[in-house]
Amino acid sequence: MGDRFKPIECNNGDVLDFGDNTYKIGKFKQAIDTSFNPTIEYKLNQELSSKGIHIKESPNGNWFHKGIDCEILTLGSQSWKKGKVKIKISVEFYIEEEDIEITNSKNSEITEPESPLDDLRRMIHE
Known part of the structure; x- marks a missing residue:
């Protein structure tokens, strides 16, 4: 999202x-x-196709739940490995940096809470 958001x-x-x-x-x-x-998956396949990525549709697979059958060749590997590719979407929330700075300046005014051990230390010294 850019450097403005955390x-x-x-x-x-x-x-x-x-x-x-x-x-x-x-x-x-x-x-x-x-x-x-399936409607969204169909639209995704159309979009990928328009970008030159043609995926043979699998009747049992899907992008978001089961995955699509494929193979991968990783760097340094001697052979292809069979598996599935799956798209996972995450929900993230970004706070605008301006709000973070305001929060940080408020936190700098707050003093640290007293330690629970302070009472014990006082009792020992008495």
Whole structure:
């Protein structure tokens, strides 16, 4: 996304706000996952084909769940290896750097909390 944005870890219980609608990350990811259907896979194959990537469609395979049968030849390998290629989509959230700087300046004003051991140290010294 560019240097202006920094990704953060998101948990399934975190909430996204899209103006008038809010959704938990878990529900959002589940909806995306179930949206990957044969129509989208067909469109993906058409797009790849228009870019010169022609994939022989497998009746049992798919890009997002089972994978598409193929072979790979890796650098240094003596032979091709059979396997599947699968597309995995991740959901990432990027905080604008400006917001991070504001948060960091607020955090610099906050003093560190007292250690739980401080009470024990006081009791020992008394």
